[in-house]
Amino acid sequence: MSDYRVNKTEGEWREELSPEEFHVLREAGTERPFTGEYTDTTTEGVYACRACGAELFRSDQKFSSHCGWPSFFDARDTEAxxxxxxxxxxxxxxxxxxxxxGSHLGHLFEGEGYPTPTDQRYCINSVSLTLEPAGGE
Known part of the structure; x- marks a missing residue:
């Protein structure tokens, strides 16, 4: 087992996640670009880890990068x-x-010139996330 707060066996993860979720979250796979449910979403709310529910990003940190995956310029906090x-x-x-x-979410890229406060792009797989709309909508 690992040092993560949530520890499950491979079998437990396979039971809880769909095959695509398992491939991305537990095997560091990548979903095809422009296919994820949150690529163009502008709904206000909090994005959480699909595997464990931990809050990761907020909608006010999301921006349109036109790269094919949801992009955020910062994480919810540095500990997320x-x-x-x-x-x-x-x-x-x-x-x-x-x-x-310990689930794989995506990759971080820096210095690409996006007009964001951090000049960072957290390029995250939609299948790695769930969105809790603001106000429980």
Whole structure:
């Protein structure tokens, strides 16, 4: 088991998650661009980890990057996510994981020139998230 607050076996994760959710969240897969339910969503609310429910991002941190996945310029707080060097696919990137359960969320890119307060783009798979609309709508 790991050092995460939420610890489950691979079998437990497989029982709780759909095959696509398991592939992205637990095997660090990626959903196809422009297919996720939150890519163009502008609903106000809080985005949480689909695997464990931990709050990760807020809608006021989301922006339209036109990259094919939901993009955020900052995490809810610095403790919500962990950043890990990813050298897969012959490149160096920064993987974003849920700090509560270790699930893969996406990648962080910096210095791309987006007009955001942080010049960062958290490129997150929709399937890694659930959206709780403001006011419980």
């Amino acid at each position: 996510v962990e950043l890990i060097e990813d050298r897969s696919l012959g490149m160096v990137r920064t993987e974003v994981r849920c700090r509560n359960c």
